[in-house]
Amino acid sequence: MDRRIRKPDMTGNGSTLDMTSGRPSALLLRFSIPLILGNLFQQLYTFADTIIVGQKLGVTALSALGASEWLCFMMFGLVQGMTQGFSIGISKHFGEGRNDLVQKGIFQAACVSAGAALLVTAIGQGMLVPALKLLRTPAELFGMTRLYLEILYIGIPVSFAGNMLAAILRAFGNSRAPLYAMASASITNIFLDILFVMVLGMGIRGAAYGTLLSQLCAAVCCGLALKKTGMAKVERENRKPDGRMMLAQIRLGVPMGFQNIITAVGGLAVQSVVNGFGILFLAGYTAANKLYGLLETAASSYGYAISTYTAQNVGAGRKDRIRSGILSALAIGTVTACLMSSVMAVLGRPILTLFIAGGQVNTGAAIQTGYHFLCILAVFFPLLYAVYILRSCIQGMGNSTMPMLSSLIQVVMRIVCASAVTGLIGNTGVFWGEVMAWLGADLFLASALLYRYKRLEI
Numbered sequence: 001m002d003r004r005i006r007k008p009d010m011t012g013n014g015s016t017l018d019m020t021s022g023r024p025s026a027l028l029l030r031f032s033i034p035l036i037l038g039n040l041f042q043q044l045y046t047f048a049d050t051i052i053v054g055q056k057l058g059v060t061a062l063s064a065l066g067a068s069e070w071l072c073f074m075m076f077g078l079v080q081g082m083t084q085g086f087s088i089g090i091s092k093h094f095g096e097g098r099n100d101l102v103q104k105g106i107f108q109a110a111c112v113s114a115g116a117a118l119l120v121t122a123i124g125q126g127m128l129v130p131a132l133k134l135l136r137t138p139a140e141l142f143g144m145t146r147l148y149l150e151i152l153y154i155g156i157p158v159s160f161a162g163n164m165l166a167a168i169l170r171a172f173g174n175s176r177a178p179l180y181a182m183a184s185a186s187i188t189n190i191f192l193d194i195l196f197v198m199v200l201g202m203g204i205r206g207a208a209y210g211t212l213l214s215q216l217c218a219a220v221c222c223g224l225a226l227k228k229t230g231m232a233k234v235e236r237e238n239r240k241p242d243g244r245m246m247l248a249q250i251r252l253g254v255p256m257g258f259q260n261i262i263t264a265v266g267g268l269a270v271q272s273v274v275n276g277f278g279i280l281f282l283a284g285y286t287a288a289n290k291l292y293g294l295l296e297t298a299a300s301s302y303g304y305a306i307s308t309y310t311a312q313n314v315g316a317g318r319k320d321r322i323r324s325g326i327l328s329a330l331a332i333g334t335v336t337a338c339l340m341s342s343v344m345a346v347l348g349r350p351i352l353t354l355f356i357a358g359g360q361v362n363t364g365a366a367i368q369t370g371y372h373f374l375c376i377l378a379v380f381f382p383l384l385y386a387v388y389i390l391r392s393c394i395q396g397m398g399n400s401t402m403p404m405l406s407s408l409i410q411v412v413m414r415i416v417c418a419s420a421v422t423g424l425i426g427n428t429g430v431f432w433g434e435v436m437a438w439l440g441a442d443l444f445l446a447s448a449l450l451y452r453y454k455r456l457e458i
Helices: 024-057 059-096 099-134 139-154 156-171 175-198 202-231 243-277 279-295 297-316 317-353 363-396 400-423 429-454
Strands: none
Touching: 024 202, 024 279, 024 297, 024 317, 024 400, 059 099, 059 139, 059 156, 059 243, 059 297, 059 363, 099 139, 099 156, 099 297, 156 175, 156 279, 156 297, 175 202, 202 297, 243 279, 243 400, 243 429, 279 297, 279 317, 279 363, 297 317, 297 363, 317 363, 317 429, 363 400, 363 429, 400 429
């Protein structure tokens, strides 16, 4: 039996993409653009949640979404990071052309994901109420926030399935299928938000159910797409538990998952401070973060692209291409970040008004808070794009510990600014904590990448 994978032609049907030959910039853009569009669709349905909740249910419900934001990121960021880590070995074996190892990798990743899904779901439900109390969630928001998160956490196994399937597709260089999956999920979520919240009057519970069902839609779409590629078929001899391969996947996946948990811990510390600034500040901060999240989607897409690119070229033994890929990704990221900064500065204020109904009391104060935050972020946005690219390149080389440490640096920066700087310059110290987190991570990651690249033996 031929164990090698026939590398596809670049002009093929797009189900896989060999990134070990061809212009790095062209490959990265070809891979990234569908991911950017897919992430935009993902952000679109979080936008839909925020706009519909803010307009239909008011500032209190909008603030409840804000109070849940970092707890959402903690759990679902853990899922996303772990599944991305599980897939790095699959991408490397694809670059090597080892079909047997690709099949084994898929089977082991499925087993590890299933076990992790049950464990994370149990932890999420158990820690929810203590976490909300620890965060000093305002009494008027507590019940609403708890209900919203309880429903979302039920869907953690669905999120594991969808993210794992999407990660495997990306490992093969396929970024189109995740785009179609996210587009379908976004349309589904918007429709369900309108139905559950605006038509049936289910309140914030309806927004949570809409998100959960849209995640199920994305998982089904990714599963069907993977089946169509023909790469998902695992031969009988490759469907056996392999402790060594599972351990290798866990060693990559767990630090990447914990990297997002560490980031979330910093965000939760900031959230606990922000919760004490009042509902109007929290509403403006929440609305600004939604736009911020939308405008950083290209950064995460470039991160996925350079991770897959690097892993495939490590497998192919092409160290020279890794260097040119990093430089191309940084150039593309910087240009994109400057464009996103322009959007924040020019369109930030009118976009914020979409989230907060004009007839509500003192909404101008909330909008001003959000716009001030956006203006600070806009000046330094290229730093954020560099964080994603440098971190993901190191992960593609097979090291997930250094990126995890960079997240720890970000946490320290955010906590210091939230706890100390706010005492000196007021509430806006929270905003500067975000910028300092990016700068600290960039300095560490640049040094780590140089060290790791010099020691790479391929």
